[in-house]
Amino acid sequence: MPAEDIQQLSLHCSDCPIRHRAVCARCESTELDRLEEIKYYRSFEAGQTVIWSGDKMDFVASVVSGIATLTQTLEDGRTQMVGLLLPSDFVGRPGRDSAAYNITATTDIVMCCFRKKPFEELMLRTPHIGQRLLEMTLDELDAAREWMLLLGRKTAREKIASLLAIVARRDAAIQLRVAQGQLAFDLPLTREAMADYLGLTLETVSRQISALKRDGVIELEGKRHVTVPDFDRLLCEAGDDSDGGFLV
Amino acid sequence: MPAEDIQQLSLHCSDCPIRHRAVCARCESTELDRLEEIKYYRSFEAGQTVIWSGDKMDFVASVVSGIATLTQTLEDGRTQMVGLLLPSDFVGRPGRDSAAYNITATTDIVMCCFRKKPFEELMLRTPHIGQRLLEMTLDELDAAREWMLLLGRKTAREKIASLLAIVARRDAAIQLRVAQGQLAFDLPLTREAMADYLGLTLETVSRQISALKRDGVIELEGKRHVTVPDFDRLLCEAGDDSDGGFLV
């Protein structure tokens, strides 16, 4: 859905595409009305920085559409992605007034923003928001810990396979394109972004993708479009135990 | 404080050593009474496993004293620590009935447990608990992300220095032993546990500690007692920007 459309269409929360997954998921209609009063939309183009780590941040937000990344850096420029923000994910932390990470749009994105102060007040009066935020935060913590295992202990090949498996899963869940065993999807990240996600260099990412292709684990069409002939094979390459995680 | 003492002394929450930092931190005395009704203590000896990943877990808990670790493993035995549980930290997840990680006591520990079901019900009626838990979970998420940067992008030497800095900071905060610039503390982890924390092998941990000692960044007395003559030097070795984090 193009950014302009969303900004027009979603004036009402009830029509919002992320209505049942975002922080507001549990709100009843009167609660939604309160949120409606303090919300506003912002969009960013692919490549734009939403906010720099350390900058003052006087809002919190939900990603409505598009993808953004959360990154941390060391002074010498080494950077590590610490989160991938997908539609319905929450940005910012109530009770903190500067950004802890760099946030960058990797595709065009639309965010549903709330000024922090009113949002915090609303949260105190509206347990449903806090409850949902707790749930989402616990999920993110689990995801972060899964990622720690990947970063600390997996080989480059396993890292790539894990990333592909996660993207494939998410795509399958969203698009419901459960074409019998044969999955296909587009990578939403550049090789460099993948490297930052996986704690590798972009050259290693490129080599391992080539290797997986050479070994028939995946097929490539162009640089970004991936087909997975045998998902179990991919999972096996990822090194996880059978299930490996859960749908995102 | 020895385990037996705590189990005797802390019959009343008001005397509890973690009263102001744990999930119950914001509770008022009537709320505390409710918690009091459903709580019970359990202790574990150093080395004991508290629970295995995947096992049924019908309680949640706060660590009262001692240290435990959260670890994940791959089938072939590679293991990664994903969390360090210190006094006041919370264990378990409301709304989930099996453990997601292995929990192991690295020292003797005492935990203040709540049966999950009553705790969940209490949480719905007592916003203060949910609020505090959200706050704590957000802190843990930040810590996990800090750790992702370490795992993905830091060198072995920087990883060791970072770990030492964190332990030193925590110790200084707790013990208030702000002996002018000169910090000293005991490592609460074996070389192997450090390796699992840092995504290294135990040999590399050992070598890097020796190297830091040789270079005068730290001094060792025995295997576990560390003295840091110049904390800024250590921070510099850790590769973080000046502040590097926050007190834990």
Next chain:
DNA sequence: CGATAAGTTGACTCATATCAAGCCCAGTGG
């Protein structure tokens, strides 16, 4: 058409893992 960004591939280096030997020290039992 250049020009630029994304991606691939090769040659070489280097940090960390791996394998192996041995030290230190506390605890145990003869």
Next chain:
DNA sequence: CCACTGGGCTTGATATGAGTCAACTTATCG
């Protein structure tokens, strides 16, 4: 009291996976 044992740790020699540097290909866009 001493030999023995085992866990925690250190150190050395060697192997290897991933990083680095550099050249080249593709695709896209003015």
